[in-house]
Amino acid sequence: MKKLLQIDAKKTHFFFIGSILILCVGFFIISCGSEISPQLKIQDKDRGPYAIDFTDCRGTSCQVLVLMNDEIAAYNRIDDRPLTVEAWVKLKPTSTSPETGAIMGRISTITGGAALYIKDDVPKFRIINRDWSDPAITTGTPYTVSSNVSLTDVWTHIAGVLSNTVHSHPSTTSCALNVGNQTPHLDMHVDGVFTGCATTGSQFATSPDSELFTSMGVGVWGDVSGADIEGITSKTPFNGIVDEVRMWGVERTSTEINACMKRELSSDGDCDSTIPASGLVGYMRFNEGQGLSTGDRAGLGSGGKFFLNPDCSSHEWEAGWSTDTPF
Numbered sequence: 398m399k400k401l402l403q404i405d406a407k408k409t410h411f412f413f414i415g416s417i418l419i420l421c422v423g424f425f426i427i428s429c430g431s432e433i434s435p436q437l438k439i440q441d442k443d444r445g446p447y448a449i450d451f452t453d454c455r456g457t458s459c460q461v462l463v464l465m466n467d468e469i470a471a472y473n474r475i476d477d478r479p480l481t482v483e484a485w486v487k488l489k490p491t492s493t494s495p496e497t498g499a500i501m502g503r504i505s506t507i508t509g510g511a512a513l514y515i516k517d518d519v520p521k522f523r524i525i526n527r528d529w530s531d532p533a534i535t536t537g538t539p540y541t542v543s544s545n546v547s548l549t550d551v552w553t554h555i556a557g558v559l560s561n562t563v564h565s566h567p568s569t570t571s572c573a574l575n576v577g578n579q580t581p582h583l584d585m586h587v588d589g590v591f592t593g594c595a596t597t598g599s600q601f602a603t604s605p606d607s608e609l610f611t612s613m614g615v616g617v618w619g620d621v622s623g624a625d626i627e628g629i630t631s632k633t634p635f636n637g638i639v640d641e642v643r644m645w646g647v648e649r650t651s652t653e654i655n656a657c658m659k660r661e662l663s664s665d666g667d668c669d670s671t672i673p674a675s676g677l678v679g680y681m682r683f684n685e686g687q688g689l690s691t692g693d694r695a696g697l698g699s700g701g702k703f704f705l706n707p708d709c710s711s712h713e714w715e716a717g718w719s720t721d722t723p724f
């Protein structure tokens with residue numbers, strides 16, 4: 398009898414644990430099912446403030462390669478729309494020569510695209526438009542905005558904007574007064590301060606394979622072979638640290654850039670990154686702090702995946718996770 402009671406107790410115990418397990422599994426399925434919901438959109442692990450130090454690369458050049466699936470094509474297409482790309486950058490000069498290299502982008506004179514980069518220490522933002530309707534035209538037209546400041550080895554926030562609004566600009570040496578009347582046009586902000594503008598001939602960017610943010614690179618251009626712009630190729634190493642990379646399919650105003658540049662984006666408040674209202678299409682905090690992959694915090698569900706990848710050939714680069722961060 399006593400033994401039977403023990404067995405019954407064990408059965409009851411087992412049933413109780415089993416019920417809890419079933420509830421947990423059910424909760425997991427509901428939480429992590431195929432439906433895209435806000436809580437599923439965070440794929441990375443947050444170990445605190447980290448950034449990516451590209452000078453830690455042990456190959457010829459290292460990059461964070463952005464891969465997204467077709468589910469979010471509607472978001473990451475860049476044709477005929479404004480754009481904003483942002484990143485925190487700290488140069489780590491390897492010599493007395495000025496630094497040149499790509500911060501982020503996917504660009505080619507053949508396919509078009511957009512890119513944020515450093516040329517001789519000066520931050521620049523470029524778009525390329527390729528007219529596919531005319532077979533005689535085989536290369537696109539580049540338009541570039543240059544800031545009027547040179548970077549040093551201190552953390553600096555850089556934002557390139559393809560604006561589609563008419564607005565006035567603060568006067569700078571690198572910005573013609575009438576450019577603000579054009580739609581679209583290019584603007585540049587460094588540490589939240591307007592530093593330059595440029596015409597695009599009323600053209601938006603075209604994007605390789607229709608999407609910019611698919612196969613976009615951070616630390617180099619994306620995987621567009623043959624890209625050589627201002628001496629930068631898809632293999633040119635970036636001598637610096639990069640953090641808080643944000644890609645938007647909308648124009649961010651100077652006020653919006655300033656409000657959110659020194660903090661992480663969230664799901665509410667002034668720096669709401671909720672899709673699709675915010676227009677955020679890619680967001681890398683680089684807060685994993687270890688391993689070979691980094692997640693997309695933009696909120697696009699399973700659509701975004703980022704790989705730390707040298708030369709697109711192997712995963713031998715244990716990423717240069719850096720605790721040196723802008724905030």
Ligand SMILES: [Zn+2]
Nearest residue numbers: 560577584594
């Ligand atoms: Zn402007």
